[in-house]
Amino acid sequence: MLTEYLSAEINRLALLGKLPLHRQLYEALRSAVLGGKLTSGHRLPSSRDLAQDLHLSRNTVIAALNQLVIEGYLASHVGQGTFVTDRAPAKHTRRKPVLADQGAKLSSRGEALLTHFCAAQLEIYPFTPGIVDFTAFPMALWQRLQHKHWRMAYPDMLDYSYSGGYAPLRKAVSDYLRVFRNMPVDTEQVIITTGTQQSLELCSQLLADFNDTVWLEDPAYWGAVKAFMATGLRLHPVAVDQQGIAPQEADEATPPRLIYVTPSHQYPTGTVMSLRRRHAILAAARHHKAWILEDDYDSEFRFSGPPIASLAGLDSDERVLYMGSFSKVLYPGLKLGYLVVPKRLAAPLKQAHYDLNRPGQIPLQAALAEFIEMGHFATALRNARQTYAERRRCLLESLRPCLGSSAQISGAEQGLHLCVNLPDTLDDKALAQRIGAMGLTVRPLSAYCIRRTDIRGIVIGYGYAPFADIEQHGPTLAKAMTAALARYGG
């Protein structure tokens, strides 16, 4: 049984090309564990038997098994064989912190951080939102560039990174934003960070005090919620409508110090903020003397309709701090992103970024700068857009049978996820759980809500799911939703 499954998986992966044999076996075994085909405690055949049955060399088998042991999927005991661990990353792990009370405990801030909006332990399954397919990343090229910059080996490159990051990377970012987002950015305005979390935290610490109000979208991106909680801000959720964040009179009564928005592709509803609303939110910031934090999440992936100018591009008042990351086009673990600040904030924010973080990793920054300058980033982006456009089309196709007046899609024009909006009394958490039990991870829209209780839906990512997976599992997803709607209707 196992051998047959592994053979089939390996053949499937072989068709996709590119992967070395040990990687194919690794993937096949890993998916068997994650998919529940191999359960905790299961004893694997010996590497000799596996090699024989699968017609692979024993070294290939051992390489794959070793990696899975390192990653905690398998454990090996001398003389007893190799087993699936009981610590194999489980789905939907949500740990409620319980500290033995010995007088010392977590702070209230700490308890709150651990109780709300926690990321699952291991998030990469088909349909998990917020994840991209980094298996397509041009690894060999990237490796060559890194190698090259390590060879240069100037000692300044081993030191901390001063003045907002490695100058050529800051220049590459400003060139990229000029070309792709039509933003007139001066290199001096760019600060290289370890990604959006660090950018948000820096802005929060430098521009807001304890208990200052931050307006944020409801529903919201978890990472941002965490950053604001950790830095002591008061969260004021503002409901999102079809045009993006929509402050009402009641909201104006709680004037913000910061306004955090994801205008290109609101996370998680997928709404694209209209031009009119963009001007309105800029006016609101001016009125309240607030700073806008623009997380230009997913702006790279636009599939239909004209692009809309970023808030930073429309800002005549120097109130917008603009942030992006390279992880959606390259790979998540890269940990390089950028923050573009108004000129008057450049000097203080660079100094504070250095003082608070002692940034480093210059050889990596140098490799990335060259990767962008030589046009590889643009190529990777073009390829990714094409790949994701196909997956998107396939997913939309699969979902068609369950759509209707009570189930409508939003957010499919842009980004790497979409949202199926469901009737506001349907239990989307239970539905997501039923879908999870089928081995597919989707997220209930209500899980992203901070205060509002009027929206329900299922958030589906197609960034990580290979085309074949979408083709295979998309109909299952649609069927589960149709069934839920039928139960709900009846």
Place this chain on the structure above:
Amino acid sequence: MLTEYLSAEINRLALLGKLPLHRQLYEALRSAVLGGKLTSGHRLPSSRDLAQDLHLSRNTVIAALNQLVIEGYLASHVGQGTFVTDRAPAKHTRRKPVLADQGAKLSSRGEALLTHFCAAQLEIYPFTPGIVDFTAFPMALWQRLQHKHWRMAYPDMLDYSYSGGYAPLRKAVSDYLRVFRNMPVDTEQVIITTGTQQSLELCSQLLADFNDTVWLEDPAYWGAVKAFMATGLRLHPVAVDQQGIAPQEADEATPPRLIYVTPSHQYPTGTVMSLRRRHAILAAARHHKAWILEDDYDSEFRFSGPPIASLAGLDSDERVLYMGSFSKVLYPGLKLGYLVVPKRLAAPLKQAHYDLNRPGQIPLQAALAEFIEMGHFATALRNARQTYAERRRCLLESLRPCLGSSAQISGAEQGLHLCVNLPDTLDDKALAQRIGAMGLTVRPLSAYCIRRTDIRGIVIGYGYAPFADIEQHGPTLAKAMTAALARYGG
């Protein structure tokens, strides 16, 4: 003149071995700019002339010049030549943030972060404390290991890093601590962070609330002060004496939630906390139900006397969070460190670390794990100890003439800096400035004081200064101090 200086520098560097020619020229030019031999606006000879005069190939000259342009020391204008920039990193840059008042401004927290205890822009000069000599780092070996781990290229390695970091690195850290610090650490207790700043911030956010009190040493390490300010804690400075942090009755009246200490080599006084004081501070933590944050700064470098157990090693009450970093033995820009937490905190802190930071860089973690496992870390540490011991001896020798009843050294048994304690009415800031004008960077002890005004001294690092520099400049340093003491006495 310039040619002669460069030739001499290149010859000096050639004697030290190891560096390729372009690196030697780069170093020589860089030190000419930093040392003020080449001032802003100075036009360099053409690369052709430089090559001829220095008997180097033109490619070598161009490689060195290009790197200096990238790093901002030089600027090149077509048809005009290459100039020393006016933005060449200046010494003692302290930017006071001034924002044009357009209604929006920095927060009070931001202003405070930028006004106190700011790091200089570029810190690497001989005698700057807190800096190490990473030019000795085995670059080629490190590059090979990185290359190897990139070749393995499992997709999980490109993703975020879950569960506190890459398992083999966490194991390598626990093995290291068991052997070198005699600490019985379970791998589960280790969280890989980007260094002490991130470790401090995580502890602060999870274990303390806004306005909770943190006891910290006075004088204190700037980075820690910043982390606590940024996370909204109330700083309660506790004076350090010959045995380390010494809470008085008055301090007990402000009970702490956190106690931050650097017991191995107090920064900046260099005091080693006595065993008796260690037990006392553990008892104080128990009494106040507080957490201890132990920054085991410089514990790697002990030159005389028996090693003293870490607080974490003495802690029977699970109250100590222990942090270290690899940057002192490897290189600062690596950005990998570790936090060892009590078992009851392991699960919540790992989860929060993931949620707040989305850590990554697994290939780098894998390379470092192998570097440690294969014994290269131990070798590098041994070499570094030897190198630093020689420098320390040379510096102590140079300083002897200025020592006496009114100038005494503390903190020379351990770590990479020492402190010359001076009479408490001598202006150490003015003295440090006079020494700075000679091209040597040292820090006045009073600049590290938070509340107290009773100590004066000069903090001198020997981590970054090559032996030859100490031999050459040490006597200058001693003379400047002798002169200051004479003026003071007279």
